[in-house]
Amino acid sequence: MRFFSCLCCGKRSDGKKKVKKTEPSWREFTPKELQAATNSFNYDNKLGEGRFGSVYWGQLPDGSQIAVKRLKAQSSCREEINFAVEVNLLGGIRHKNLLSARGYCAEGQERLIVYEYMPNLSLVSHLHSSESLLDWTRRMNIAVTSAQAIAYLHHHATPRVVHGDVRASNVLLDSEFEARITDFGYGKLMPEEDGATKTKNIGYLSPECVESGRESSSGDVYSFGVLLLELVTGKRPVERLNQTMKRGITEWVLPLVYEKKYGEIVDQRLNGKYVDKELKRVVLIGLMCAQSEPEKRPTMSEVVEMLMNESKEKMAYLEGIPLFNKKNGSEILS
Incomplete structure (x- = not known):
């Protein structure tokens, strides 16, 4: 393999350097x-x-x-x-x-x-296509398994990995509609061109990433929060209101949470076929993740725990967060 025969600092590398084989299924x-x-x-x-x-x-x-x-x-x-x-x-x-x-x-x-190859393509093709509709059970399974995958990257992989591009098109679905997260690690694998980070879908990017261009585990959490809201609403992260105005998904969801109108938040194509307490829990977790201040966001391990914990105590904890108080919420997300 002619992998490293190039000039570097005026010297030619004559040796052929191969990528180490990590396990039998991995090959050149x-x-x-x-x-x-x-x-x-x-x-x-x-x-x-x-x-x-x-x-x-x-x-x-x-x-x-x-x-x-x-x-x-x-x-x-x-x-x-x-x-x-x-x-x-x-x-x-x-x-x-x-x-x-x-x-x-x-x-x-x-x-x-x-x-x-993933036969059911990406989550985008099912959320934003008139030809396909994910039922509620599959959506909740995708929410949990996607969170588990990102939590693994953040907390258990060696070395730890920041995904850097969490969005619906990077959630692929296998033959059983199980989530498979892709494109993790590519922020290091491929060099960034000037401004390349900001050309991604801005709707998923945390405010600090938009400002600095630097990716972080906290930025992944923000993106995952937007993804959760997209998953339950069926709406895109950013909605164009007219030729000059756009609205982020959190800006649309939060006022409805204040008024406890969760039935208006959920994807209307489900025709009422969803679980109320699960909808409420996922919406609140999504908004928690998408807070503008990084230090107020949960870790992905905490997100997994909250998604899987159906106790009344956990729901009471979520509802008591200042974010969901109308007086404070808009400031926290802005």
């Missing part, structure tokens, strides 16, 4: 294999395009389906080294609700990551 693919699997990265195979590159559907000779992320070109030896280090990390992170990589390809200018 050849360009020829992935060209064949994706029909030469045919446009008809393209599943989408994101922050770090394009994704293509493919099929290996054994019949297994894959998704191949074709990353944007690296431009320096330092970025090549970062790629090698981060691919090692991606290969070693395993959780049932993270979309783990099956392997990689790094030859010439090509930098590709190979994943298992």
Whole structure:
């Protein structure tokens, strides 16, 4: 593999440096294999395009389906080294609700990551499509399993990982509609261009990330709060009111919480088929996560615990938070 034969600081690296194999399912693919699997990265195979590159559907000779992320070109030896280090990390992170990589390809200018294909695509395609509708049970399962995956990255992965791009399009769904979080770790894997962070969907970004461009675990919590509200309302993070005005999802939800009009918050396409206490709990947790002050947000481990705890005591605790007092709430979220 011609992975590091480039000039750096005037010296040529003659050795071939391979990414360490982390477990049997993790391997190096050849360009020829992935060209064949994706029909030469045919446009008809393209599943989408994101922050770090394009994704293509493919099929290996054994019949297994894959998704191949074709990353944007690296431009320096330092970025090549970062790629090698981060691919090692991606290969070693395993959780049932993270979309783990099956392997990689790094030859010439090509930098590709190979994943298992998720047949039910992303959460976006089900929340914002007239052709598909997730029932309440599936939505709650997605909320919990997504939270568990991000909590694993923050608190249990080695090393700890900040996702940096939590949003509905990065929540993929397997054949059983189980959540699989993808694109974790790419903030390090791919170099940021000037202003690249701010070109993401602003509706998910915490105020401090918008201001500084720096990603953090607390920023992930904010983004997850927006995701929770999107999941239960079926609305996008930012709604355009007219040609000049936009409204964030928290700005729309909070006044309805003050008036306890949860029935107006929930996705109306569910036709009343939801669990009242679960709706209330998820909405309150989502708003807690999306507070403007980072120090007031819970950790992802705390979010998981709150989502899974159905006790009256926990609900009373949530309702007593100053955020949900009309006098204080607007200031906390602004």
